[in-house]
Amino acid sequence: MAQQIELTDTVKESQLGQRLDQAIAELFSDFSRSRHKEWLLAGKVQVNGEVVTKARIKVMGGELITIQGELEDEERWEAQDIPLDIVYEDDDIIVINKPRDLVVHPGAGTPDGTVLNALLFHYPEIAEVPRAGIVHRLDKDTTGLMVVAKTVPAQTRLVRALQKRKITREYEAIAIGKMTAGGMIDQPIGRHSTKRTLMAVNITGKPAVTHYRVAEHFREHTRIRLRLESGRTHQIRVHMSYLQHPLLGDIAYGGRARIPKGASEELTEMIRRFDRQALHAAMLRFEHPTTKEEMEFHAPIPNDMVVMTQALRDDTKQNKEEYN
CATH class of the missing domain: 3.10.290.10 (RNA-binding S4 domain)
Known part of the structure; x- marks a missing residue:
């Protein structure tokens, strides 16, 4: 049906x-x-x-x-017992903290083992909601907060709120290079002209706006906080690459290892081994689709980013004279 x-x-x-x-x-x-x-x-x-x-x-x-x-019904997707980190839930919504290595929605190359399959297992009734209630997505290796709707009315209202930019999403990231100040990137994003699995700044693409501010300077990296106005595929990764400050670990968009001069062997190895984009959806704020209450959630920075941030911080302190 x-x-x-x-x-x-x-x-x-x-x-x-x-x-x-x-x-x-x-x-x-x-x-x-x-x-x-x-x-x-x-x-x-x-x-x-x-x-x-x-x-x-x-x-x-x-x-x-x-x-x-x-x-159409989503019955073709299989319910699978995959753990979910539930931050909040009620009769209308679920807020989850997504780990790395977990795709949100089945697709080409990933027929199962996704957040959607997990939702169908933990909440069988969510099969009645299109896309099992998924309102927005995170990339496979991006961690952090997502809101999911348990009912069709809740999903419709949340999707509408997202379209009207009434859902606030703030991200933590580590960018490559020395960024001096924050700003706004207003550049359309579309499919890459030759690499069809990637996106790119493209004049024929869809409008995309990302706001960013510098949170902490390191010798060859910068910790930043970002907010999205739009929600295009790979938006933050594409926009930061466009600025020539790709995210640490994001090989697909130019985030190859940059080693600070004179860095310790330990830090050098850590940077080279960081194997995902250093990006985390840290804060999510929206109006509850039923009660209209404003809700705000925070997800702690994952351990791999915490450890890397501290190592870059220590390296900067140890090389204070050169950095200044």
Whole structure:
């Protein structure tokens, strides 16, 4: 049995002149373009209360878009007994602290062993919610906080809040190089032109904004805190690479080992062996989808990043004269 889902949003003034299918793709980016097309052709899309099936009509800005869609059951995914670190849960939501080496959603090359499979095991009723309630994702080796919805209404409201930038996500990271100050990166992100599994800053991509501030300086690295306005695939990793300050351990985006001059053998080995992007979703703040209460959660920095940070800190102190 298919699940019913209702999506509502207003076309932004900045979307003036866009085709309807383009506007829908931006407003409801949690769903694929093929899904949007399917809903349009099936007469599931309304513009200001009138059913529209033509993708090519132009929007002017201010139109109310409503989609009364359907999503297939997720029964093809297997429930698996995979431990979950539950930070909070109630009748509507679950907040988890995701470890490294755990993919969020099954896909090409990872048919199971994911957060979704774990959710189906621990909460069998969540099979009734599209994508087992997953609202947003973290990369396989990125650790930290995720919110999951237990019901369709909760998921719909959380996805809408995410689209309207009402969910605050703050990350801790270690970047390569000496960063002098914080700032904002406002660069669109799309699929890499030749490496199809990677993303890149691309003028034809989707808008993406990342805010960052310097938390601590080291000799050849910088500890930073980041906040996302948008949620594009690999966004922080791509934007930091664009700044020429890729994340420590992020080989895919240029984060090759940089050893401070005269570093100890121990630190040199630690940097070379750090085998994931040094990125952690440390804080999550949002309005509860049912009670409307503002909720804020924090996840402690994982041990590998704590140990690395302390080693870089000690190295900086030991080489204070050179650093200054």
